[in-house]
Amino acid sequence: MKTSAARLGLTAAILATLTTAPAFAYEAGDIIVRAGATNVNPNDDSSAVSLNGSAVAGSGVSVNSDTQLGLTATYMLDSNWGIELLAATPFSHDISGKGTLAGQGKIASAKQLPPTLSAVYYFDTEGAFDPYIGAGINYTTFFSEEGEGNFTGYDVKLDDSWGLAVQAGFDVQLSENWQLNGSVRYIDIQTDATISNGTNTYTVDVDIDPTVVSMMIGYKF
Template sequence: MKKLFFAAIALSLFSGNFATAQEKTKSGDFKRWQARVRVIGVAPNESATIGVIGGDVKITETVIPELDFTYFFTKNIAAELILGTTKHEVKTIGSDISAVGGSTNTSVDLGSVYLLPPTLTFQYHFFPMAEQVFKPYIGAGINYTIFYNEKAGNVVKDIKYENSVGFAAQLGFDLMLDDTFFINVDAKHLFLSTDVTVDASNLAAGLSIPADVKINPWLIGLGVGMKF
């Protein structure tokens, strides 16, 4: 009888400790992945140093869909990869093309180009509210921008952009709707530049125009996401 009594106490203690351990494990567990779909406004903060004809550059703004995935190493530290592509129209402004019979202050249509800038950022997430509904974060990382499907337009013969590596800074927040779904607001600034070569040999024999172009776009996004 005494042995049964002590056995019952031991079993009770074991069950209590097991339940406590399970509770700790459960509270320490969290959904490590999340995915978002966002609408992104891309606003270049452009400038350029253009050889031969001088002037500056103008790149159009655009709005695109974007998909991103985030993995949480801890509840605070995460990595995000964004995927999206943009198309921009490009022209010079204030250029001197008097050498080929044009104006000393004109715009030159340089056609269009697509940009694919996959960007990886590392983030720190804050939890300022006890309910963890409003979750701001900051981030920094790197992007590799691929320029493709260049169209030179009707003025020059051809145009080439060099792919480039740049840095990224990020600020945003998630607003939780429940344990799975949330609304996201996000702003990124990409420090992006490229070397451009314009083949204008159709205007003058052997004419090639080099340019160092800084695009440095702002990416402002609004979207929805889910944790899993």
């Protein structure tokens, strides 16, 4: 009970500090740049894998997660609205068989970049905690595709993707210029994958649809 009370007291103290600390409001023309860890965690789903045009019953593929350096730049149109661009160092993903293809293990790998342009809205607050929401357009380009395991040497191609992106996040103002930032996004990413050795061609439609979580430090110019 004492531990729980202490935790509640600490939480209340932190919230009180955030809501009573001096506010450093954004203004039109402010530019905010951020950098930090960004994790792409696919909520993947796929069609059955087709071999030379015939579906392999019960088959599918999965895509693993990856963490890289995420970067954002935001230009404030006024005290509430801004335009944000998300960039990152390339994410690397392994593609593995599942269902009746689970025994194949890793079948391919690829890198991707997911630049995302969003409109963001900051809610009016009186303290150092500034929550916001946003929505925009994502373009994901895939490159360095390679066959793996039993598919080493196969040609691999993943089509680029356009999709919608939504997000929610917050800034904690540390000073007039420095801040901590956290955000979570959902991005609609779909791709058609082709793996071929000239004789056998495997195709599969993959909905990657990742949850993207970032923790960053930012600076306002």
